[in-house]
Amino acid sequence: MSDKDQNPMRKLKIGKVVVNMAIGMSGEKLAKAATVLEMLTGQKPSFRKAKKTIKEFGIRKGENIACVVTLMKDKAVEFLKKALEAVDYKIKKSSFDEYGNFSFGIKEHISLPGVKYDPMLGIFGFDVCVTIERPGYRVMKRRRKKSDIGKNHRVTREESIKFVQEFLGVKIV
Numbered sequence: 001m002s003d004k005d006q007n008p009m010r011k012l013k014i015g016k017v018v019v020n021m022a023i024g025m026s027g028e029k030l031a032k033a034a035t036v037l038e039m040l041t042g043q044k045p046s047f048r049k050a051k052k053t054i055k056e057f058g059i060r061k062g063e064n065i066a067c068v069v070t071l072m073k074d075k076a077v078e079f080l081k082k083a084l085e086a087v088d089y090k091i092k093k094s095s096f097d098e099y100g101n102f103s104f105g106i107k108e109h110i111s112l113p114g115v116k117y118d119p120m121l122g123i124f125g126f127d128v129c130v131t132i133e134r135p136g137y138r139v140m141k142r143r144r145k146k147s148d149i150g151k152n153h154r155v156t157r158e159e160s161i162k163f164v165q166e167f168l169g170v171k172i173v
Contacts, residue, residue: 134153
């Protein structure tokens, strides 16, 4: 191991996990999806509005069409392990972006372990987006004295793949 690997500021961690249910319409179906999302994550979801009107799909600008939950720290890792179990711990290499983040989708929420089907709610699919970062990334997001992250401190695709394989036991397909 080199000095670079020993540095605690170079260690990777899961920054956040974003769970998104895009329904495409408001009303009762979106309310049910929000209930399912709250049941899965243990957090109250926030709603996302349509950016523009699409008459063919019956969507108006400003109408709620999706719900999202952002999980941090231990909750994020716990949920991510459940979600990866639903996809048999397999992720495509193309799911990773150039900055080491990755995303995958789950077609039915009932495929998560410990979740039972409720005919009153129905079945919903969702997307899971994972951000992998190093200590020190806060300077990029904070309100006061924002700064850029140096090129050498950014997470690469290869580093992220190696981290996910070792930390979560994921197989890259």
